Amino acid sequence: MNLGPKKFLLYAILIIASLTFLYPFYWMILASVTPEENIGKLVFSPQGLTLSHYKDMIVKIPIWSALFNSVLVASLSTFGVLVFGSMTGYALAKMRFKGRNLLFFAIIFTMTLPFQITLIPNYILMVNFKWVDTLTALIVPALNSAFAILLFRQAFMTIPDDLIHAAKVDGCGELRIIFQVLWPNIIPSIITVAILTFMTSWNDVLWPLIVIREEGLMTMPQLVTLFAVGGRAEAQLGVKLASAVLLALPIIIAFIFLQKYFIQSMASSGIKT
Amino acid sequence: MAKVVFEEVAKKFGKVEVIKPVNLEIKDKEFLVLVGPSGCGKSTMLRMIAGLEEITSGLIKIDDKIVNDLPPKDRDIAIVFQNYALYPHMTAYENMAFGLKIRKMSKSVIHQKVSEAARILEIEDLLDRKPKAMSGGQRQRIAIGRAIVRDPKVFLFDEPLSNLDAQLRGQMRLEIASLHKRLKTTIVYVTHDQVEAMTLGDRIVVLNKGIVQQVDTPQQLYKHPANIFVAGFIGSPKMNFLEGILVVEKEHCFFQDLDGVVRVPIENKTGLVNGHKITCGVRPEHIFSDPSKIKTTIKFSAKVTWVELLGHDGFAFFEIGGKQHSVRLYAEELSNPPFEKAFFLDIEKLHFFDSESGMAVD
Secondary structure (H helix, E strand, O other): OOOOHHHHHHHHHHHHHHHHHHHHHHHHHHHHOOOHHHHHHOOOOOOOOOOHHHHHHHHHOOHHHHHHHHHHHHHHHHHHHHHHHHHHHHHHHHOOOOOHHHHHHHHHHHHHOOHHHHHHHHHHHHHHHOOOOOOHHHHHHHOOOHHHHHHHHHHHHOOOHHHHHHHHHHOOOHHHHHHHHHHHHOHHHHHHHHHHHHHHHHHOOHHHHHHOOOHHHOOHHHHHHHHHHOOOOOOOHHHHHHHHHHHHHHHHHHHHHHHHHHHHHHHHOOOOO | OOOEEEEEEEEEEOOEEEEEEEEEEEOOOOEEEEEOOOOOOHHHHHHHHHOOOOOOEEEEEEOOEEOOOOOHHHOOEEEEOOOOOOOOOOOHHHHHHHHHHHOOOOHHHHHHHHHHHHHHHOOHHHOOOOHHHOOHHHHHHHHHHHHHHOOOOEEEEEOOOOOOOHHHHHHHHHHHHHHHHHHOOEEEEEEOOHHHHHHHOOEEEEEEOOEEEEEEOHHHHHHOOOEHHHHHHOOOOOOEEEEEEEEEEOOEEEEEEOOOOOEEEEOOOOOOOOOOEEEEEEOHHHEEOOHHHOOOEEEEEEEEEEEEEOOOEEEEEEEEOOEEEEEEEEHHHOOOOOEEEEEEEEHHHOEEEEOOOOEEOO
16 A cells, blocks of 8 residues: 555554543553563553452452343433434424423523533432332433434434425324334434434443442442442452453443444435435 | 315414415315425425324315324325435335334235236336335335325325436326226325426315415416416416506496506406506417417517527517516527517417406406
8 A cells, every 4th residue: 555644644643542432441451361470560451360350359349230220221211212302303303382492491501501400409309209219210310312303303303394294194193103114224323313312221320329328239340340440349450340241242242333323324414415 | 085174263373374264175185285385384285184283273174084193003194295205214115115014914915916006017026126226216115105005085195206307207297197997096196396286186286484375277277367466477488567557438347557558348347446456468379479269369570689599499589668578489489689579469368367356356
């Protein structure tokens, strides 16, 4: 390959940039299988191989129940966001009613509020509902999201009204129109919303830390955080890193398989074709 | 098979009245065309029949049943859209079968109905394809097929041929006409193309600014336009208009142009008074260069400044009183403009309108 100096520079910068992102992951995975005494010397090349950190971790914390909780919470909130987000987005994009735009702007406005501002009112609500220390407190508040509504609304707006009219004449109700007629035509948007919602839910630490205290109901990131900073790892870096790998793995795998859709959708959302 | 009745049907968007109260009866098995310039409300009227647009006041009846509050699916209508509106993720077969599936018909009945429609429309080899892999004409056939399989009481067509090229449009026009003969169903067809309106319609409704201008057969619209708008809208190039006044002398009435050059006897059926402003209209095809075939003629000469040749004939354009007029002539007569030429008007083919109200006076 013949690279000019300009291109060479460009590639060099891109490679350095990607290394700065990739190296911490590489180091984390490598360190999680390196004997504790060698971790300090670890730079690039492996310094021995052991699975003892993973074994220790399983003994010390209820990682499998946390994994189950995380999968359950993330899946149910993703499902909820897809269903309710598309219903809301459809109404805002295709139904005519008074105050539609006002409602839409109000929903967008909530996106500008940092989560920390609503944290306390939300917690009080959970207390009043008696949902503290139940998975309901993690799932129900996450069943719809302003971002998903925005993305679905934009996706539905690109679909011609006559397609919906044709479906109505064919005998479809609004729900069938959304899920049977429109959904198959906005798959990239659905995948984007699904990935982002799943990831947000999966990575969330703060909210679970506030509403869940019972170890058996904790999610992975919550448990791993408590484990790593709470002293139960007994200052063993390898065990901490093993739990971190287990936490990051599902999202990394999902990205590897779905990154194509992710980029496609990010590039096309908001642009009318 | 059904008749559709409009009783004082009106439609407002906010404060704007897009359809003024309409009374109309579409007969059973009739092919009715709604025609008018864009924004005249013709598509809105069609969508009101379909139930896709709510009506503000009045009654719409299909087969003597009031359908004002019925959702589209319960009105037993089918609609073909300008942009086809096929479901992009379904094959042609699935597109046609979808409405039947929702109505919980058995697979064998669906198969039979889709196959029959595919045979009629000659689209059997397209059934496995998705809309993306089809041309505009093929897509429109599938869309028509989707309407046929439903076997509805009323077919609604919303400018179905506008997205097709001229040649295909002509072919599809013939096919829709023969389809109507075969299916013997009530059809309401919206178009802005007067050729489609004239060739397809049993009757035509001419609309302008949400007001029904005239409802009549194509020939009646052409021969006896009810007002200036219809006169100008039907026919291409449009009718030539000459401003003038009504002259009443004893029992006789005349149209006299503003320069006092042309004076033609007319019937004053609407009882206008002497000096009332009147507009005389004559179609380009009723101005001749050869007077031998006309009984009563008016001769005039004009300077032709521009011609349009269409092969066997064409149009010559000239100005009178600052307004452009046209005349249809044989191609041989349309030599290089500009040139001076004598023309003859057929008095029996003249139309007269009240300039203020626009209504026909003869």
